[in-house]
Amino acid sequence: MIDTHPPFRDPQLPVDLRVDDLLSRLTLEERVAMLHQFAPAVERLGIGAFRTGQEALHGVAWMGPATVFPQAVGLGATWNEELVRRVGEAVGAEVRAMHARDSRVGLNVWAPTVNLLRHPLWGRNEEGYSEDPALTSAIAVAYTRGLRGDHPVHWRTAPVLKHWLAHNNETDRDTSSSSVPPRVLHEYDLRAFRAAVESGAVAGVMPAYNLVNGRPNHLSPYLEEHLRRWTAQDLVVCSDAGAPSNLVDSEHYYDTHEEATAAALRAGVDSFTDHGQDSSTIVARLRGALDQGLIDEQHIDRAVRRLLAMRCGLGEFDPQPAPGAGTERFDTPEHRALALEAAEQAVVLLKNDGLLPLAEGTRIAVVGLLADECKLDWYSGTLIHRSTPLTGLRERFGAANISFAEGADLVRLRTAAGWVQVPLAEDEGADAVRGAEGALDPALLAGRTDLPPLTCGDDPAELALIDWGGGVLTLRAADGRYLSVADDGRLRASADQPGGWVVQETFRLEERPDGQLLRHLGSGRAVAVDDGSLRIADQGDLFEVVVVRRGADEVAAAAATADVVVVVAGNDPHINGRETEDRTTLALPEQQERLWRAARAANPRTALALVSSYPYGVTDADAELPALLWTAHGGQAAGSALARVLAGDVSPAGRLPQTWYAADADLPDLLDYDVIGGRQTYLYFDGEPLYPFGHGLSYTSFGYDDLSAERDGDLLRVRLTVGNIGAVAADEVAQLYVRFEDGTVACPLRRLVAHRRVPLAAGAAERLEFGIPLAELGFWDVARGRWTVATGRYTVLAGASAADIRCTVTVTVDAEGPVARDVLVRGLAAADYDQQRGTVIVDRAKESGDAVTTGPGGSGELLFRGCDFGDAATTVAAEVSATGPGTVELRLPDGAVLATLAVPATGGPYDWTSLKAGLLLSGVADLEVRLTGPVRLAGLSFS
Structure with a gap:
């Protein structure tokens, strides 16, 4: 019989006592089972099943109709925490409402993504907020507070931040290692996570697939060394899908899954997302690890305790529903209005030579491949409402004033067996799944095998061909359905949109001497004619492409x-840049380049509206067109929002959350995570961007006056006046940056420390005040091994972007002076270099610690500035490992060699030895260390 009044069900007791009571009632088998993503019910205690993981990046995803808000990068472009908090509240309410109706909708939400948008070619650019840690953390705090709710005890949902840590590439994402120096780690990557965790609105984090400094993120020592020290709250670490198995299968970091699972649990992973809903494999690995003594019950209990604490906070064990539970709704008028407001605030006006806003009665040609599209991404919910630029402009300006041309090439395909035909369905299957607006539901059509496949004959079908860049094509039939490939390998016109984890609607035409081969990219196979119909095969048929209309x-x-x-x-968010696929270029696809050039040639009064998940290098368009705008895919209200901005109903006030570079040549290597050494993002980029970080124009003008800054204890008080000096009411986003003028280390050219989005009526002004913690002025001091605020002059820069600075003021801060490295006491950790060339940071041991090794070139150099060798250092000891012979050479910057250590092969990368050599050095000097061969250097000590 179930005890209905045990302590764990008493909401008056502290959470830790409730959790301890419940934990004591669970058997070992029940506790182990709870560590899988799909934790089973414990019926004897009246505890239901629980699933970690409900995607809610910009609305409830994958679980059916829900309000779809702008993509995360679009929310970042609003620079408006108050708005984003309200979006989080709406999403949290919809999660609760949908959970009440369907328990498969989980309350542990995996959102937001706080990985910094360091590199604009990252395929998941759409999921992040900004390239800047301060803006990212501000938006993340707002969204998680909305998701969590404001009840002091009960959580509306339990947000988990993604993806810990330094994750910006889909290319080799489960095997590549991000080399992250200590300064970048502390000043950049960790900062994006820290504020949200410290705010108390975060339930945990999800580690990323990649490795950092040679160690998989699912074994990251930073989970305990940093993350869990930022708060007294129990934080849950949920693995990414399949990542526990990757530790053995793709990364080969451990030999057995028992070792890998045990190591992840010891490192702090609490919930294992692996093998879908089948928990038996993970449970068996955990039991095997217990039997082998790799973990003990304390490790199991520590993880289960954290999971139970989260579930307790969600009200699962309370005898009565949490206050307000059951009143949540989705698709409310308020949520629809909020989706429109968010989409409006996300629009960024990049350039305007007076073309915008458009006057009433203007005859507008709306053209382009996205002119009548409302695109979703992998983490979108199912649209209840749909607004495209075309429908939005027709509603706003009247259908009689709007003409439309998509601009897709219209083609026919011919094979030796005849013209490609799209047969009509013999039944009403297609019509039966059309929605109220006539759109086909991709969940019902894509992959269907009951529709007739494409055939060859005498009646040619005209297909809309769209090249999304790099030769990646989609083909669409006259009824709006995209050509798709189902499990039986047949081609059918059966998809409303390209989509799915493996996109089945993309193709490539490959030139052959006698025609073109049509390659299906989802399978890698070619299209062939088989019994009169089209299917994919190892050997394809040749096609002739006949263009009917350009x-x-x-x-x-x-x-x-x-x-x-x-x-x-x-872009289409499922093609050429998405999860699993990085982009290869900033360039706009050639077909779309041709369209805007054709439009401009016919009519110079042409505006380019970019609707995309990421930046483009549109230098020619910027030079030749009078107006350009950008917005991320704006969800269900995207078209209406764009129309209202074009009409001037809303003055655009979105600001770029990342730098828009002019060309691919300005970009660092995708896998170069050293933003300081690589001079990356607006913080360090020395070149001229196409559009700078924070850029965005308005239909009015703003003035900045009376900037002042003074120290007030542990704060820097900054005040300024921002005024609307134009004739249109609008929002301004006032941005404050700081630059350290007296730094001896590489400092940012400017660093965002505060911002505020301010609504101002025409002619109105507002005095703004910011209290900036002095710690925000600091940096990670590798000489001291800690965060340091340096004594010196700091310039405060106020303006409308990182490049549009309107006024400055300089203050002197008396804090800490520079110090030399006391190498006789502390030695030199190899990863604590000031500069490097040709090296990467790797793992010193599988559990923790860093070392430095040579990169692909087989040699590299480290520079350590300001090393104090005292009266005299006569001996150096190097802690090294090597898989083959190499050398460690110490020298002065002038080239004088101080010591050379010949390193023999020590066995494996974790077989360390200490080598000594004599040298003679005194006083303070810069030291260069040169590595050659497959040598790992953990550190140097001197005596």
């Missing part, structure tokens, strides 16, 4: 008869 001609014709042209270009 999309550029269609666009030019529409543009020529309009007063103004709006070209809508951008």
